[in-house]
Amino acid sequence: MKLPATSSSKAPVKFRMPTADNLVPIRLDIETEGQRYKDAFTWNPSDPDSEVVVFAKRTVRDLKLPPQFITQIAQSIQTQLTEFRSYEGQDMYTAEKIVPIKLDLRVNHTLIKDHFLWDLNNYESDPEEFARTFCNDMGIEDPEVGPAVAFAIREQLYEIAIQSVASAREIKISKKGRRGAEHAISSKGGGNALDLMKLFRYNSSVVRKRKEWYVYEPIVDILSNEEVDALEAREDRNTR
């Protein structure tokens, strides 16, 4: 299903994660009988679905959760996987898009805030590698931080990819013809995408002004136990 009208910008490609490995970010947040299980990890959608149940069983056993969790976990994973697969058949536009990615997460005792740019069109980008470099450079020792950072990036990329699929669908529906379609693409490019023309103009520099450096600088904080407890309590209150 290809639109012939989009020859000037990139032709639509089949939906997939715009990273080197086509991994789906899965987030779990299940509460049963007073116990809450929160987790976030990446899943390979080409794994057979039988693996989901196996994984759920093993997780429940390793974490000593009550057995009701098994079905719930498996269901949740399955739902998210199906959702991902439903997008897979469709097209998405990957016109040149450099989007800002913001990180704002807390992993155990480490608080991370960061802001950087990511090219959606770069199918060789690797969030895991970025996370590894990040942890090495910042000297983070907690081994859970790396995967959490990679997951956060993946989640945001996934969101944006979904949006581009939605916008592709709208464009097809709108039937405005060639010029209209192009115009729609560039405007639907997403409020997030940076205006490449402005940034990469011939007479402007790609080096940021010094005073802007702090905006794009990562901040890593190690929290004490009390702060962690306070934050957790606040998060719980927010989600309920």
Added chain:
Amino acid sequence: MEMPQYDPNTKPEFELYTIPSHSSWFRWDDIHETERTALKEFFDGSSISRTPKIYKEYRDFMINKYREEPSRRLTFTQVRKSLVGDVSLLHKVFRFLDEWGLINFGAVSRGDDSDNRDSSLGDTELKNQVKIEEGAPNGVRVVALPNSLKPISVPNSGADGSGNGKVAVAGETGVKLPPLASYSDVFGDLVKLKGFKCGSCGEQCNSGCYEYSKGSFVICEKCFKNGNYGEDKSKDDFRFSDLGGNSLTHGATWTEAETLLLLESVMRHGDNWELVAQNVPTKSKLDCISKLIELPFGEFMMGSAHEMNSCPTGSLNSLKEGQSASSENQNDVKMEDQVHDQMNESKQNGDAATEEPPAKRKRIAPLSDGGSTLIKQVAHISTMVGPHVTAAAAEAAVAALCNESSCPREIFDGDEDYLANGLSSPTMVSDPERALQVDASKMEENQSDLTETQDASSEKNDVPLNLRIRTATATALGAAAANAKLLADQEDREIEHLVAIIIETQMKKLHSKINYFDDLELIMEKEYNEMMQLKECLVEERIDVLERALKTGVSKWRS
């Protein structure tokens, strides 16, 4: 400005930065082929955000940023905040420059590289303390260039040229390589810190220690409570580190007994690490798991914990038990108990077992004393072998003994039924025992089994003791011999198989050679045909020419 290679004779007037000589193509004002090939994205015009100009800006910025402070290692995170663009692409440029030595060439190596992270240090506190080693660790050769094999010799001083000219040491930004460290230099601190001696009172800190966050000072809990912080240190500077969970001290020492306990509990509980950790009292869950993985057959054990009939683990386990049984036995001092053990073990080998009244056994204790070690060994050899082999060996042994003299044959013939009974019950008993430990309680079970059978046929107790001992010995030896034969057969088969493979390979080689020559022949034939055709063509032409010549006049020829 920089010069790629250092000439020791010129006086440096401006600052010199070192880059490896294989990067000498680098020029500030130009983009070289190497860069174009490695970072194609910038040069194929595919996007407005990737142009040569932009690439040059990225590159120049990164190199300049590094050169602001050449001795410190520039990290990617430091540069990416100052550059606009896709971080993956920036990372690619960064890595390119790093690999070619245009940045970070003179920087200190990382103390906590990802390789070292997985080392056996384990304790995160240790990593903070053993930060940068002096020189390269033992076994690593420091070379000048990434791929050259020439080791670097230590330069004498920073100012003049180094021992070999490859490492260009410049004025104030030179790299001075410290002397290569020995094992004790590098790991000495580690060994010392393993013990975690308190800095102020000198005792060993076992459960927890307080670590000075600004240095490598450690005090124990008691001192912390008492306020002995050491000079110039205040309370807030100390951080509590619990050594119980992940310390090196507790995890490092695994005695034989603990290892044995661990293996047994794994066999029993399989994957349930909580129970395993409970059974092995001094080790935590993590220690158990890591120790098990370290053991050469640890992985096998984890997989086959619930399968009692997998042969390799079975034999390995019984081997382990044989060894442990021997160690247990060696500790056993009491003579009667020793004899008791031996007798029981030989009984469970499927010998025609009988139960002597205790009085009789004590009397014969001195007799069997002389042969006690032999019997011990024999008993252990037989525990290593499976019961069916043992049964067969027992029969063979009996037959062998019978061949010596007819008298025992009569005795044994009379006992035949009993022999069969005696064989089958120990067989059944020892079957589940194959994967479990040799336990005194089990031997008692065994004993009670045998007493039952023995009571049923107590009138057959007249086989003399000597004969039984000899039978036992012969059985065990026979069992060992059978095992050895099996192994030898297996080896033979392996050899045959391998030889067959070799022959096959040779045949294949010859075949392919033949095919090759066939092809060559074909080609030759074709060429030959072509040549013949050519020849014919030439002959025809010649004839043509002659004809024409004749037509125009014979005179030509005559003259």
